Amino acid sequence: MISPAPKMPEAIPNELSERVAIVTGAGRGMGRAVAMRLAESGASVVVNDLEPSAAAETAESVISAGGIAMAVAGDISDSTFVDRLVGSAAEEYGGINILVNAAGILRRTAVIDMPEAEWDLVMNVNLKGTFLTSRAVLKSMRRSGWGRIVNFSSTAGKTTSTLGGAHYTASKHAVLGLTRHMAMEEASHSITVNSICPGLIDTEMVRQEIDTDRINRYIEGFPIHRLGEPSEAAELVAFLASDRAAYITGQGFDISGGDLMV
Ligand SMILES: NC(=O)c1ccc[n+]([C@@H]2O[C@H](COP(=O)([O-])OP(=O)(O)OC[C@H]3O[C@@H](n4cnc5c(N)ncnc54)[C@H](O)[C@@H]3O)[C@@H](O)[C@H]2O)c1
Numbered sequence: 001m002i003s004p005a006p007k008m009p010e011a012i013p014n015e016l017s018e019r020v021a022i023v024t025g026a027g028r029g030m031g032r033a034v035a036m037r038l039a040e041s042g043a044s045v046v047v048n049d050l051e052p053s054a055a056a057e058t059a060e061s062v063i064s065a066g067g068i069a070m071a072v073a074g075d076i077s078d079s080t081f082v083d084r085l086v087g088s089a090a091e092e093y094g095g096i097n098i099l100v101n102a103a104g105i106l107r108r109t110a111v112i113d114m115p116e117a118e119w120d121l122v123m124n125v126n127l128k129g130t131f132l133t134s135r136a137v138l139k140s141m142r143r144s145g146w147g148r149i150v151n152f153s154s155t156a157g158k159t160t161s162t163l164g165g166a167h168y169t170a171s172k173h174a175v176l177g178l179t180r181h182m183a184m185e186e187a188s189h190s191i192t193v194n195s196i197c198p199g200l201i202d203t204e205m206v207r208q209e210i211d212t213d214r215i216n217r218y219i220e221g222f223p224i225h226r227l228g229e230p231s232e233a234a235e236l237v238a239f240l241a242s243d244r245a246a247y248i249t250g251q252g253f254d255i256s257g258g259d260l261m262v
Contacts, residue, residue: 002219003226008235015242017042020093022085024076024133025103027054029203030152033230034100035059037238039067043098046089047071050103068093076103076129086136095140098241101130101151101175106164106205119167126171127178134182138191147191148241151179153252155199155260162200162218163209172197176252183250192249194240199256202227223258 021038025031027049039045039062047062049055052073062069072088074081089096105125107118130151141147156164157172176195183193200206200218206227210218219225236255239245254260 003224005226005229006232008231011037011040011238014042016098016238019043019097019241020046020089020095021098021100021241022046022048022089022096022133022137023100023102024048024129025050025101025152026058027051028058029102029205030198030201030230030233031100031102032058033234034102034237035062035069036065036067037231037234038098038100038241039065039069041238041242043241044068044093046085046093048076048085048103049073050075076101076133077124079132082129082132082136085133086140090140095144096137097141097144097146098148099133099137099150100237100241101133101149103129104152104205106161106168106209108163108165108168108209111166114165114167122165122167123171123174126168127174130175130178134178134193138186141186141191142189145190147186147189148245149179149182149191149193150237150240151175151193151195153179153195153197155197155254155256157195157197157252158254158260158262163206179252180250187249190246192240192245194245194248194250195252196233196236196240197252197254197256197260198228198233199254199259200227201230201233201255203230219257221259222256226257228255228257
């Protein structure tokens with residue numbers, strides 16, 4: 001039996017209205033849901049994605065829903081682009097307060113067959129990209145004495161990946177290490193750094209990898225018998241990005257329907 005997905009609660013109005021957020025990988029999937037959700041709470045959102053049309057579409061959707069957004073397309077594993085991303089965000093809206101690193105890629109090749117270039121690609125996007133964007137926003141966050149960084153790890157960052165290869169698993173473990181270390185470095189500046197660790201969430205990343213029959217076999221085994229919704233991950237991110245989560249840092253929160261219980 002498949003459990004019904006819940007209706008998400010309304011956002012607290014204007015909770016983030018003084019905040020500027022950069023969301024990477026926001027052209028689709030969970031990044032897109034996060035951009036929409038932060039904007040609903042009043043944040044001005046800089047929508048990044050590698051795909052220009054996807055970034056533009058999300059920014060337009062935010063604006064159509066009454067929010068504030070701009071699209072800045074490009075590759076977050078390229079430090080020159082990342083400096084431009086943060087520079088244009090600061091120019092348009094002022095200092096950056098919230099960074100959500102949702103951009104990620106999944107490849108599934110086994111180590112024995114893995115080309116070096118594929119290892120580098122996955123590590124560069126999932127890990128180095130998270131480092132580059134974080135480094136680029138920290139000065140601005142320190143100046144304002146407030147900051148929130150939320151990184152997308154995965155339950156693969158605590159065990160092994162269901163769909164991805166060892167590079168994916170290693171990159172998501174490393175995101176948790178990076179999260180903890182940055183949290184320690186930045187805590188005295190009122191900047192918190194946390195990760196979320198999704199299990200199987202209903203996005204194109206998952207749908208491209210496995211067919212519905214296999215998805216159904218997985219969800220049979222989950223204590224909550226369904227995939228997660230992108231809006232549910234976005235809800236957790238919105239909480240971590242708010243003042244309500246001021247005493248939470250260096251953590252990795254599983255959102256997996258109980259698939260992982262540690
Ligand atoms: N969907 C899941 O079940 C699941 C589970 C665990 C973790 N995650 C992680 O959550 C994050 C979001 O996943 P999703 O399912 O929404 O993925 P998705 O593939 O639907 O969306 C990812 C987005 O990131 C963008 N992107 C990829 N490389 C980029 C780059 N170099 N620069 C900028 N943007 C780039 C893509 O164009 C895409 O729009 C990823 O980090 C993923 O690894 C997903």
